[in-house]
Amino acid sequence: MFKKVYPETSIRFNCIRCDVCCGTGPNVSLTIFDVIRMASFVNIHWRQFLEIYVDVIIADVFPFMKLSGIGKGRCPFLRFDTEDKTYCTIYKARPMKCRLYPYIVMSPSSQTLYVDEKCPGIGKGSKVKVNIEFLRRYQSELKEHYNRLNGLIMEEGYEPLEALYQALDEAYNEAKNGAEWFDLESLSNTKPLIELD
Numbered sequence: 001m002f003k004k005v006y007p008e009t010s011i012r013f014n015c016i017r018c019d020v021c022c023g024t025g026p027n028v029s030l031t032i033f034d035v036i037r038m039a040s041f042v043n044i045h046w047r048q049f050l051e052i053y054v055d056v057i058i059a060d061v062f063p064f065m066k067l068s069g070i071g072k073g074r075c076p077f078l079r080f081d082t083e084d085k086t087y088c089t090i091y092k093a094r095p096m097k098c099r100l101y102p103y104i105v106m107s108p109s110s111q112t113l114y115v116d117e118k119c120p121g122i123g124k125g126s127k128v129k130v131n132i133e134f135l136r137r138y139q140s141e142l143k144e145h146y147n148r149l150n151g152l153i154m155e156e157g158y159e160p161l162e163a164l165y166q167a168l169d170e171a172y173n174e175a176k177n178g179a180e181w182f183d184l185e186s187l188s189n190t191k192p193l194i195e196l197d
């Protein structure tokens with residue numbers, strides 16, 4: 001169940017490191033920027049990353065990417081520690097969508113967010129709200145992702161998959177040239193959620 005909220009809406013939340021979000025699905029959509037950051041973090045080329053870790057779905061003429069799941073939908077990057085708590089092996093480079101969870105962004109420009117009420121960490125711990133700076137950064141990456149793919153498909157006549165490969169190649173080259181979005185330190189310094197008490 002998703003509950004509609006606004007960026008200023010606070011919730012009580014404390015991640016208890018269960019496997020509900022990362023172990024069921026995982027329903028994590030990816031942008032070209034997520035893919036380049038993650039591929040670089042695990043030290044493989046984006047084409048190989050796509051083959052191993054990503055499901056590409058072509059709907060109408062648009063390519064969508066999501067993290068693939070193992071078995072009943074466990075994220076390939078999910079692990080359990082000795083106390084049976086979950087952790088993410090690519091935490092520093094995890095997708096933007098994972099960073100903001102249990103808040104969910106449905107659109108690059110909407111002021112509306114959703115909270116995934118199946119997360120058992122909701123209702124526990126401190127009051128938190130979304131960090132607007134992080135939200136804007138995420139939404140601007142989403143917008144750029146869709147704009148680039150739309151441009152390649154609608155204006156330049158690329159096939160959906162070719163457009164995705166072209167957009168990933170361009171982002172890969174930007175990353176090599178030190179693009180700001182590729183800097184994991186600055187991304188990690190922008191907390192997705194702010195504690196209010």
Ligand code: SF4
Nearest residue numbers: 015016018021119121
């Ligand atoms: S965010 Fe929620 S569902 Fe995910 S590990 Fe934490 S408590 Fe569990």
Ligand code: SF4
Nearest residue numbers: 022075077078088098
């Ligand atoms: S990438 Fe990390 S945070 Fe995201 S679903 Fe996988 S294990 Fe969870």
